[in-house]
Amino acid sequence: MHFEDTPEEAAFRAEARDWLAKAAAAYANPPTAPWEEAELVRLGRAWQRTKAEGGFAGILWPQEIGGRGGTPMQASIFDEEEHAYNIPTGVFITIGMNMAVPTIRRHGTPEQAERYTRPTLLGEMTWCQLFSEPAAGSDLANLRTKAAQRQDGSWLINGQKVWSSWAHHADYAILLTRTDPSVAKHKGLTFFVLDMKTPGITIRPIRQISGKSDFNEVFLENVVIPDANRIGKVGEGWACAMTTLMSERAGSRGGESDLDVATVIEALRGTDALADGAAQVKLARWWTVEQGIQNFRHRLTTRMSKGEPLGAEAALVKLAYARKLQDIAAFAMDVEGYEGVAGDSPLREQAEAAYQWGAVMRIAGGADEILKNQLSERVLGMPGEIRADKDIPFDQLEA
Amino acid sequence: MDFDLSDEQKMLAEETRRLLSDRASANRLRVLADAGAAWDEGLWSDVAAMGLLGAAIPEELGGVGLGEIDVCVIAGEMGRGPAPLPFLGTVLAADAIRLAGSDAQKTEWLPKLASGETVAAYAWNEGRGAFHPRRMAAAVKAGRINGRKAPVADAGLAKIAIVAALENGEPGLFLVSLGDASVSPMKGFDLLQKQSAVTFDGAAAERLPGASEAFIEAMQDRAAIYTAFAQIGGAEACLYMARDYAMGRKTFGRPIAGYQAIKHKLAEVLVEIELARSNAYFAAWALANDAPELKTAAATARLSATTAYDLASRENLQVHGGFGYTWEADCNFHFRRARLLSAFLGGPDVWSARLIMALQAANAPLAA
Numbered sequence: 172m173h174f175e176d177t178p179e180e181a182a183f184r185a186e187a188r189d190w191l192a193k194a195a196a197a198y199a200n201p202p203t204a205p206w207e208e209a210e211l212v213r214l215g216r217a218w219q220r221t222k223a224e225g226g227f228a229g230i231l232w233p234q235e236i237g238g239r240g241g242t243p244m245q246a247s248i249f250d251e252e253e254h255a256y257n258i259p260t261g262v263f264i265t266i267g268m269n270m271a272v273p274t275i276r277r278h279g280t281p282e283q284a285e286r287y288t289r290p291t292l293l294g295e296m297t298w299c300q301l302f303s304e305p306a307a308g309s310d311l312a313n314l315r316t317k318a319a320q321r322q323d324g325s326w327l328i329n330g331q332k333v334w335s336s337w338a339h340h341a342d343y344a345i346l347l348t349r350t351d352p353s354v355a356k357h358k359g360l361t362f363f364v365l366d367m368k369t370p371g372i373t374i375r376p377i378r379q380i381s382g383k384s385d386f387n388e389v390f391l392e393n394v395v396i397p398d399a400n401r402i403g404k405v406g407e408g409w410a411c412a413m414t415t416l417m418s419e420r421a422g423s424r425g426g427e428s429d430l431d432v433a434t435v436i437e438a439l440r441g442t443d444a445l446a447d448g449a450a451q452v453k454l455a456r457w458w459t460v461e462q463g464i465q466n467f468r469h470r471l472t473t474r475m476s477k478g479e480p481l482g483a484e485a486a487l488v489k490l491a492y493a494r495k496l497q498d499i500a501a502f503a504m505d506v507e508g509y510e511g512v513a514g515d516s517p518l519r520e521q522a523e524a525a526y527q528w529g530a531v532m533r534i535a536g537g538a539d540e541i542l543k544n545q546l547s548e549r550v551l552g553m554p555g556e557i558r559a560d561k562d563i564p565f566d567q568l569e570a
Numbered sequence: 571m572d573f574d575l576s577d578e579q580k581m582l583a584e585e586t587r588r589l590l591s592d593r594a595s596a597n598r599l600r601v602l603a604d605a606g607a608a609w610d611e612g613l614w615s616d617v618a619a620m621g622l623l624g625a626a627i628p629e630e631l632g633g634v635g636l637g638e639i640d641v642c643v644i645a646g647e648m649g650r651g652p653a654p655l656p657f658l659g660t661v662l663a664a665d666a667i668r669l670a671g672s673d674a675q676k677t678e679w680l681p682k683l684a685s686g687e688t689v690a691a692y693a694w695n696e697g698r699g700a701f702h703p704r705r706m707a708a709a710v711k712a713g714r715i716n717g718r719k720a721p722v723a724d725a726g727l728a729k730i731a732i733v734a735a736l737e738n739g740e741p742g743l744f745l746v747s748l749g750d751a752s753v754s755p756m757k758g759f760d761l762l763q764k765q766s767a768v769t770f771d772g773a774a775a776e777r778l779p780g781a782s783e784a785f786i787e788a789m790q791d792r793a794a795i796y797t798a799f800a801q802i803g804g805a806e807a808c809l810y811m812a813r814d815y816a817m818g819r820k821t822f823g824r825p826i827a828g829y830q831a832i833k834h835k836l837a838e839v840l841v842e843i844e845l846a847r848s849n850a851y852f853a854a855w856a857l858a859n860d861a862p863e864l865k866t867a868a869a870t871a872r873l874s875a876t877t878a879y880d881l882a883s884r885e886n887l888q889v890h891g892g893f894g895y896t897w898e899a900d901c902n903f904h905f906r907r908a909r910l911l912s913a914f915l916g917g918p919d920v921w922s923a924r925l926i927m928a929l930q931a932a933n934a935p936l937a938a
């Protein structure tokens with residue numbers, strides 16, 4: 172067991188650091204005022220290209236497809252170094268890099284892989300994920316959006332997606348649809364790539380509790396998708412979607428609005444709060460969770476760099492992180508008293524953002540309860556949930 | 571970075587586990603507890619013969635010449651039973667001598683500690699509340715010690731003790747033969763690790779020349795890290811004991827393992843254990859490399875491991891229902907040991923304060 176960089180890792184870190192110092196100079200912390208959405212997407216695309224040209228995008232991807240052909244350790248090192256900057260990026264990039272491309276490469280044809288990989292790597296294609304629907308979130312396979320094949324082989328799509336993050340800035344979508352309602356719900360699904368400029372798509376922003384509208388309802392009315400955009404076989408959509416979700420979990424990092432113990436201690440330095448036993452116990456607890464997550468990630472990186480698979484226990488990162496975030500954000504408000512929820516106390520804005528983001532993280536990408544089901548079933552081998560709809564053809568289920 | 575145990579360390583864990591799974595099984599522990607035994611002497615010899623007591627002791631002094639991480643690995647396996655052995659006290663005493671003793675002390679004692687011939691105790695506590703090296707009454711004057719240390723683990727088995735005491739007002743560590751002290755049993759919550767009060771009335775006390783106040787504090791961190799591994803071993807034993815019981819126990823026509831309240835409870839335990847293990851690995855690395863993060867890493871590992879073991883041992887009993895509260899069930903040993911290991915070095919309040927203080931210190935590294 173050792174924590175130091177090996178000579179090769181140290182050399183890579185130095186290279187990454189030097190490169191970032193020049194390429195990301197404009198994004199040195201602390202952040203300036205937040206970018207307005209369109210500006211963020213523009214800068215995010217440009218940063219992705221810069222990174223790709225510098226050889227630091229797709230570190231784990233093979234060189235033939237524009238990646239670096241690097242190691243999990245290098246990916247983790249670059250992540251750490253990049254994290255020191257206030258980089259413009261978002262799900263419009265990560266859905267493509269961490270979810271769409273890995274799924275297309277695994278289940279699609281070589282032509283499909285060729286078509287989407289490089290433009291995504293270069294920030295030329297942004298992506299959104301059209302999976303969830305009003306009646307299909309945790310129970311994703313319950314989705315209703317219908318895809319019917321036409322005479323010429325193309326597909327006619329009708330239905331409604333929801334919670335579609337950044338769909339209004341996406342060039343393409345990964346789309347999960349139902350092609351056969353006469354079989355059990357997981358079996359009749361098919362996976363597509365959808366060009367978001369196709370006629371028949373209506374994107375309606377949903378106003379969130381934050382006041383922002385990062386996610387949308389997406390209506391699909393007689394949208395035509397060529398058969399060339401089908402990924403995998405007809406009826407294999409569930410397997411494709413599982414690849415997407417696994418990749419999503421593996422790629423998930425902190426997120427937009429962090430708040431950590433070090434920041435809270437800095438803000439409270441010199442006040443009575445830090446000498447209070449009850450506060451110390453809470454802060455110490457959250458510190459142990461933060462460190463535990465970081466150290467757990469290091470264990471996972473080590474494991475992956477030895478070629479071992481990422482186990483189902485990786486789900487615990489998001490579970491532990493999201494709850495901690497909500498808890499510490501609530502504390503940061505409480506500890507300031509009345510001023511913690513009104514006025515100009517130094518932590519207030521960050522705490523409010525983190526408190527809301529904590530709520531998002533507890534739901535998006537697998538809700539807490541679903542993750543606990545997964546941990547108990549896949550890691551501990553406990554029985555699966557009782558499924559009242561098991562083996563019943565989808566069209567015979569009660570709505 | 572290679573943040574995992576080495577293949578040799580994994581093998582060491584496996585071999586230790588194989589020996590203890592049978593010899594420190596719950597049935598065996600019940601027999602010992604019924605007999606009021608303080609340890610399993612035969613197992614002690616076998617453990618010593620495997621080299622498990624001298625992992626960090628140099629080969630020329632009778633040890634195996636490995637390091638602290640290996641001690642952690644062994645401590646983790648000892649925690650699984652938990653093994654009825656005076657392991658922690660003996661290892662801590664050996665570490666104190668190895669790191670702060672004179673050459674003569676090392677040559678005299680380390681071979682005997684490595685071979686298991688001598689059992690040792692580590693005695694720091696006096697009375698209630700948090701330990702502080704400057705607030706001790708035990709004192710050494712002209713090579714003689716006076717005072718009372720209590721509770722002291724396994725003092726009834728030990729031949730020598732490393733004792734924290736003041737000399738000229740300065741904290742230090744002293745090697746004392748327990749034959750010259752009066753050792754009286756104390757009541758205790760744990761069934762297998764016996765606690766004693768040790769009274770010194772002018773016994774000969776040899777100073778460990780390298781043991782300053784800072785060294786005594788560092789010994790607390792070291793004890794916390796070894797203990798964290800034992801706690802995680804215990805917590806994991808509880809988790810899988812609960813899982814196995816839940817798979818077999820049926821209510822309302824199906825295994826209780828299928829109920830979400832039970833599944834989620836054990837998922838929570840799993841999360842705490844994995845976070846704690848990750849923190850314990852980091853602390854073991856910090857200890858073995860004397861890293862600047864050692865102090866915060868030790869407190870972090872201790873707090874995580876205490877949370878995990880407390881939760882796991884309670885919920886294990888809960889999952890067992892009424893049967894869990896019987897002498898016949900296996901929950902009892904961990905139910906008690908978890909409390910012992912939480913309190914004996916100072917509970918979460920103490921270590922939380924210690925951690926936050928260390929993090930506040932201006933130059934403390936804030937990230938692992």
Ligand SMILES: Cc1cc2nc3c(=O)[nH]c(=O)nc-3n(C[C@H](O)[C@H](O)[C@H](O)COP(=O)(O)OP(=O)(O)OC[C@H]3O[C@@H](n4cnc5c(N)ncnc54)[C@H](O)[C@@H]3O)c2cc1C
Binds near residue numbers: 305534
């Ligand atoms: C900010 C945000 C962004 C998102 N972005 C996207 C996106 O870009 N694309 C996309 O496709 N989706 C996206 N989602 C949707 C997200 O994946 C779903 O919200 C999530 O999977 C939960 O589904 P649901 O909202 O339908 O809640 P439900 O599934 O209705 O769950 C409601 C509650 O019931 C619990 N529950 C459900 N089933 C069980 C069970 N079996 N046992 C115990 N408890 C259960 C859940 O844990 C939850 O607490 C986003 C969500 C959010 C909040």
